[in-house]
Amino acid sequence: MTNINRQFLLASRPVGMVNETDLEYTETPIPEPGAGEVLIRTTYLSLDPSMRGQMENRADYVAPLQIGDVMRAGGTGEIVASNNDKFPVGTLVQGTLGMQDYLVSDGKSAPFRAFTDVTPEEALGVLGGTGMTAYFGLLDLGEPKAGDVVVISGAAGATGSVAGQIAKIKGCTVFGMAGSDEKCKWLIDELGFDGAINYKTQNVADELDRLCPKGINIYFDNVGGEILDICLARIAMNARIVICGGISRYNAEGPIPGPKNYFNLVFRRARMEGFIVLDYAARFPEAVAEMRGWMNSGQLKQSTTVVNGFEQLPKALIQLFEGFNTGKLMVKTS
Ligand SMILES: NC(=O)c1ccc[n+]([C@@H]2O[C@H](COP(=O)([O-])OP(=O)(O)OC[C@H]3O[C@@H](n4cnc5c(N)ncnc54)[C@H](OP(=O)(O)O)[C@@H]3O)[C@@H](O)[C@H]2O)c1
CATH class of the missing domain: 3.40.50.720 (NAD(P)-binding Rossmann-like Domain)
Known part of the structure; x- marks a missing residue:
């Protein structure tokens, strides 16, 4: 792996339609996990309409981002280095990973959870x-x-x-x-x-x-x-x-x-x-179990629009508002 961590930062607060220039591309060194921390490499990042609101300086059910922050995004990833026995290398995780290739977390600074029985597409889409x-x-x-x-x-x-x-x-x-x-x-x-x-x-x-x-x-x-x-x-x-x-x-x-x-x-x-x-977070497991049953019986289909390439993230965010996607829109970052 190279030593580069690609990131998109919030560069400006959108006025009207979100613009590609509202996000700024930057490269930083891959961070080192400290005691109790893991290093996560993102694999898929989710594009969600709520990201538009988080770019504004307005507190609602989540805190607003500040200019210069890594753009918030849900995603899936894999633990590639670990100083935490609970999350060994190779664990697949899902959480608020942000628009970046790598992040370190103790599980609290950037919350994530391990998943085993779903694909990344399902974890961000129909079962996410x-x-x-x-x-x-x-x-x-x-x-x-x-x-x-x-x-x-x-x-x-x-x-x-x-x-x-x-x-x-x-x-x-x-x-x-x-x-x-x-x-x-x-x-x-x-x-x-x-x-x-x-x-x-x-x-x-x-x-x-x-x-x-x-x-x-x-x-x-x-x-x-x-x-x-x-x-x-x-x-x-x-x-x-x-x-x-x-x-x-x-x-x-x-x-x-x-x-x-x-x-x-x-x-x-x-x-x-x-x-x-x-x-409803406490009840997600009951929903996942019932929906998995419907998927197995063919009553519920998952559909995704997957865009390839980390560099496509800003464009994909705009495309979400232009109706580009059918089903869940996500970017495969690595
Ligand atoms: N309450 C919650 O907890 C919660 C959680 C997640 C999402 N949401 C909300 O659920 C809604 C759907 O989110 P999603 O993640 O599933 O996104 P999505 O429906 O996969 O993507 C957005 C879609 O909205 C349509 N759209 C865009 N601008 C529009 C407009 N001006 N008028 C009508 N349709 C427009 C586009 O499709 P067309 O081609 O049909 O225009 C686009 O594909 C959003 O409003 C989101 O904020 C709420």
């Missing part, structure tokens, strides 16, 4: 954070029942594609929204969705009226904005609206208008609720 988000968001907040009409935005992405498949497993009728005809076809042909709307070329309101004449029982929202409003206007009695994310607002400049149709929650005795998947 986004899969857990789909599972708990849909099941705990959405409370699906057989026959429910479920609508999912961002449906061909990491979270949406898993949420839709789980809704199908639960006997629901599932419609997805995505940004291309190819993605819509994939949702129906490969994942078994009952229908799909290309929100960029079709009239979403008209299509929902056609597909869901009795209204929407569960709306799983990944995008917010106008699509949330259109769905709010079409909820059925006692509907559940799961606020998972709002990607349409993450790169927006200026104040963001609230939903106009929220009062339908009163008329339809409905519930709209947000959540953060980290709050």
Whole structure:
């Protein structure tokens, strides 16, 4: 191995759409693990919409990054040197590894956990954070029942594609929204969705009226904005609206208008609720076990878009917001 540790640092806080120049490439020597520490070499890094918010100087459920910090990113890696008996060389780990080839950690400074029974793609995708988000968001907040009409935005992405498949497993009728005809076809042909709307070329309101004449029982929202409003206007009695994310607002400049149709929650005795998947960490094992069973029986498919090359990280982050990915987007770094 060379002695170079490639890193991307936060160079500036994005205004509007994230820019490649908001991240600065640098090379440092590979760090030496101290007492009780391990040296981790990253293998895959995950691209997540929440990274955009962490680049701003705004505290929410995680602390903001400071200019000059290594850009935060979830990932998988392998322990290549160890001064810690619990984590011998060769252990595969998953955690907040950051946009870098190597890091040292005692397990607390950069939290990680060992994994054995999943692939790196599964650890970051269907059996990782986004899969857990789909599972708990849909099941705990959405409370699906057989026959429910479920609508999912961002449906061909990491979270949406898993949420839709789980809704199908639960006997629901599932419609997805995505940004291309190819993605819509994939949702129906490969994942078994009952229908799909290309929100960029079709009239979403008209299509929902056609597909869901009795209204929407569960709306799983990944995008917010106008699509949330259109769905709010079409909820059925006692509907559940799961606020998972709002990607349409993450790169927006200026104040963001609230939903106009929220009062339908009163008329339809409905519930709209947000959540953060980290709050479910203690229950991840039960979710992984159930989802593994669905994967083994062919009911749940994992899909990933893997970009090759550490140097592609900034571009891949932008591409996430441009709809480049189908399923989970990640970069294979080594
Ligand atoms: N609550 C939680 O704990 C939690 C945890 C993880 C993720 N999330 C949220 O879940 C959502 C999905 O995250 P993910 O990791 O699964 O990402 P993802 O869906 O795999 O990737 C983002 C996708 O969003 C779509 N998109 C981009 N800009 C859009 C816009 N303006 N309007 C509509 N769609 C747009 C693109 O697909 P198209 O081609 O369809 O446009 C893109 O592929 C995000 O909002 C994220 O913040 C929440």
